[in-house]
Amino acid sequence: MAAQTLAEMAVEVLTTADGRAKTALGRRHAAAWFAARAAGAPLPIGQAQPPLRPARPAKPDLLPPRDVPRRRPGSEAGRIALLHAVGHIELNAVDLHWDIIARFTHHPMPPGFYDDWVKAADEEAKHFNLICDCLEAMGSHYGALPAHAGMWRAAEDTAEDLLGRLAVVPMVLEARGLDVTPGMIEVFRKAGATGAVAALETIYAEEVGHVAYGSKWFNWLCGREGRDPKDVFHDLVRRYFHGSLKPPFNAEKRAEAGLPPDFYWPLVDGPEADAEQGAE
Ligand SMILES: [Fe+2]
Numbered sequence: 045m046a047a048q049t050l051a052e053m054a055v056e057v058l059t060t061a062d063g064r065a066k067t068a069l070g071r072r073h074a075a076a077w078f079a080a081r082a083a084g085a086p087l088p089i090g091q092a093q094p095p096l097r098p099a100r101p102a103k104p105d106l107l108p109p110r111d112v113p114r115r116r117p118g119s120e121a122g123r124i125a126l127l128h129a130v131g132h133i134e135l136n137a138v139d140l141h142w143d144i145i146a147r148f149t150h151h152p153m154p155p156g157f158y159d160d161w162v163k164a165a166d167e168e169a170k171h172f173n174l175i176c177d178c179l180e181a182m183g184s185h186y187g188a189l190p191a192h193a194g195m196w197r198a199a200e201d202t203a204e205d206l207l208g209r210l211a212v213v214p215m216v217l218e219a220r221g222l223d224v225t226p227g228m229i230e231v232f233r234k235a236g237a238t239g240a241v242a243a244l245e246t247i248y249a250e251e252v253g254h255v256a257y258g259s260k261w262f263n264w265l266c267g268r269e270g271r272d273p274k275d276v277f278h279d280l281v282r283r284y285f286h287g288s289l290k291p292p293f294n295a296e297k298r299a300e301a302g303l304p305p306d307f308y309w310p311l312v313d314g315p316e317a318d319a320e321q322g323a324e
Pocket residue numbers: 134137167168171247251
């Protein structure tokens with residue numbers, strides 16, 4: 045039997061519904077990809093038809109964001125709700141990274157493009173499992189609470205546009221994670237929740253890499269087409285991202301990930317943007 049292609053592996057992950065099963069399968073496929081690369085016999089990328097929406101478990105119930113109960117992190121229940129929301133983001137991220145692998149195979153990309161997204165998908169699987177472990181240690185589990193519907197929207201909106209996908213997913217949404225994670229780590233540190241602090245610190249460190257992969261390949265594609273990455277980024281975020289970007293930004297980690305301020309500040313509306321202009 046011919047070896048499974050990377051695109052087929054990605055679709056297999058996307059069509060697996062259960063969170064723990066999805067992440068276990070993804071981690072096996074990532075290990076197979078990197079073992080083949082190390083042996084000098086890379087797996088073929090191939091082609092496959094990713095689903096418009098990935099398979100997901102029956103629980104959690106998915107609600108419009110305004111109907112998801114507010115989280116007050118001062119209580120144990122609030123901290124469980126916060127971790128549950130992070131778990132939902134991580135599971136979505138697993139699917140987002142396998143989706144970019146399967147969906148854009150008609151764009152010829154170097155093997156390093158696939159290395160980066162397989163590694164990112166593998167790390168998201170680890171993140172989801174770490175958060176599930178924390179939830180279970182606190183007497184809850186992923187699926188116990190409702191979660192945001194609509195998190196897949198960015199993927200659907202950019203299903204036909206690789207540059208748009210890179211702009212909105214790693215360079216806007218995952219970069220936002222760099223802005224908000226330190227505050228979240230503080231919440232759990234104050235509560236003495238050392239397990240959650242360790243999980244969130246792992247997530248924080250590895251997410252810098254995912255944003256960096258996004259800006260690396262975004263710049264690479266713009267360079268191949270002789271276009272100015274900053275202008276292209278502004279156009280695509282305005283086209284595909286609903287709403288303006290929200291400061292405060294984690295300027296240091298964004299810089300580490302290859303995102304300079306002139307990429308994101310022009311996409312901020314309102315008084316904060318004016319204050320920043322005035323500061324110059
Ligand atoms: Fe993650």
